[in-house]
Amino acid sequence: MSVVVSTEWLNDRLKNHPENTVVVDTRFDLMDPDAGRKIYLNGHIPQAVYLDLNKDLSEKPQKHGGSHPLPDMEMFAAKVGNIGIDHDTTVVVYDQRNDMFAARLWWLLQYMGHEDVHLLDGGFEQWEKEGYSVTTEVPALKAKDFKPVFRENDVADIEEVQEKLQHHKATLIDSRSKARYLGETEPLYNRAGHIPGAKNFFWKNVLDEEGKWKEVSELERNFSSLSKDDEIIVSCGSGVSACPNVLALKSAGFRNVKLYPGSFSDWISYEENEVETKDE
The missing domain is CATH 3.40.250.10 (Rhodanese-like domain)
Structure with missing residues (x-):
């Protein structure tokens, strides 16, 4: 199936296969690093967990390596497992719209050998526009063992x-x-x-x-x-x-x-x- 999935597809997935689906909210603002987490807490797609560009999807900048170097990949793999992802899990990532932060997480998971990861077309904005439910509840996720196979x-x-x-x-x-x-x-x-x-x-x-x-x-x-x-x-x-x-x-x-x-x-x-x- 396509990497990019529709809101209808995700809504159906959450209804019929919630036990093997992890949704990740990656909304972020480069000019206001706390904004993404705040808007997540104000409302997000049901079952979604939040990952932060600066704190989760990259390492702190150093002299060399750029302003968003890759995270420590072994630690990141452990974090991925802790939010309920293993190689049998379907992962759907979303941004505010079709922004760049969701694709960053898609790439990281692909790099670690995880194939079943998708982007929500239109992001949170499209989900809301089509009238699907939004929650402020932070999900309790069951940790899994994610073993990276780096590409x-x-x-x-x-x-x-x-x-x-x-x-x-x-x-x-x-x-x-x-x-x-x-x-x-x-x-x-x-x-x-x-x-x-x-x-x-x-x-x-x-x-x-x-x-x-x-x-x-x-x-x-x-x-x-x-x-x-x-x-x-x-x-x-x-x-x-x-x-x-x-x-x-x-x-x-x-x-x-x-x-x-x-x-x-x-x-x-x-x-x-x-x-x-x-x-x-």
Whole structure:
């Protein structure tokens, strides 16, 4: 089945298979880190547990590694088990709309070898709009034993990015907006522009005019300038908004797709690394 599921599908799943379903709320605001948890407590999809981008889905920033480095994966695997997930569990992740934080958790679970994980199309906003029930009750979940099987080929570090760009062994894409890619604006970092050689594919272009996920044929058109025979390394600012592009590329039939978790924020933490401001 598709990675992206409808509100109707989730509602049916919660009615008929609640014992083997875990719903995760990932709503977050980069400018107000406490906002996501607050809105979760004010109302969420029944049975949903909250995971926080800063506290759960990433490690604290250090000198190198970017502003949202991957969490300690063994600890994260234990956390995943504690909220009731094992490899037989169907996981549905949602955001406020189709935002980037849900895709980050999708990627993390995929990276740890969990296949049965899905995104709710339209997120919490669509769920509410269609009149499905909302609760403030925090669920009591039964812990399970989650054993990660890491897909090391799904991730690239800065050394690999540098080597493959130098020898033209991979295509690097930057998932941020065109204005940030070109260095015309930069709200988060002290240097503006992009990693030299990166091509711009704004992550929101995988969504249609209504903010829903595009069909496979449309995703294929979105990435038609890329070759499915090439290795694609996906970056953004800090490895979060890259994740919708990873999902979209895989949905469009690209198989050799890696995430550069540190992304631009890691790249510029090395003063000797150059940045580019022209379109490539």
